[in-house]
Amino acid sequence: MYSNDFEEIYNQYSDKVYSYLFLLVKNKELAEDLTQETFYKAYKKRNTFKSESNISTWLIKIGRNLTYDFFRRKKLLKFLPIEKYQEKSIYNETPPEILIKGEEVEMVYRAINSLKLEYQEVIILRKIKEFSIKETSTILGWSEVRVKNTTVRAIAALRKNLSEKGAAFDENFIEIG
Structure with a gap:
């Protein structure tokens, strides 16, 4: 994936990633930050993407993992309703x-x-x-x-x-x- 390709990927999938993260964190600013972080991490790791899954699945998984990391850092992840x-x-x-x-x-x-x-x-x-x-x-x-x-x-x-x-x-x- 080249920079131009990744810009297209961002344009195509950023809303989908954001809306998923928003449903998890229920905060616009935090969802925006996590979305940006998701795409930054994906860009850094773009050479590790395997075509076995589709790009949106890969991006959502990165976003989910970042969200869980955030919850853990804030000690928010519990086995009760989040x-x-x-x-x-x-x-x-x-x-x-x-x-x-x-x-x-x-x-x-x-x-x-x-x-x-x-x-x-x-x-x-x-x-x-x-x-x-x-x-x-x-x-x-x-x-x-x-x-x-x-x-x-x-x-x-x-x-x-x-x-x-x-x-x-x-x-x-x-x-x-």
């Missing part, structure tokens, strides 16, 4: 974004954020970012069977969480599979 250890949710900070997404989508995102971290990640990757089972398994470093099983459990936990809050679970928003 939202408790992050800065305040953007839902309190950016009302226009809430209106755009709508109340139902906001409720789903809040419910996702209340799940344990591995459930959050698998739902974000599989159902929101629409990565395949194989791509998700590469990003998370899990077997494909674990991705499938965790997805089913995560969706069940999400459905339970939403029903406890009196919300209907919209099968069209997140399909099981």
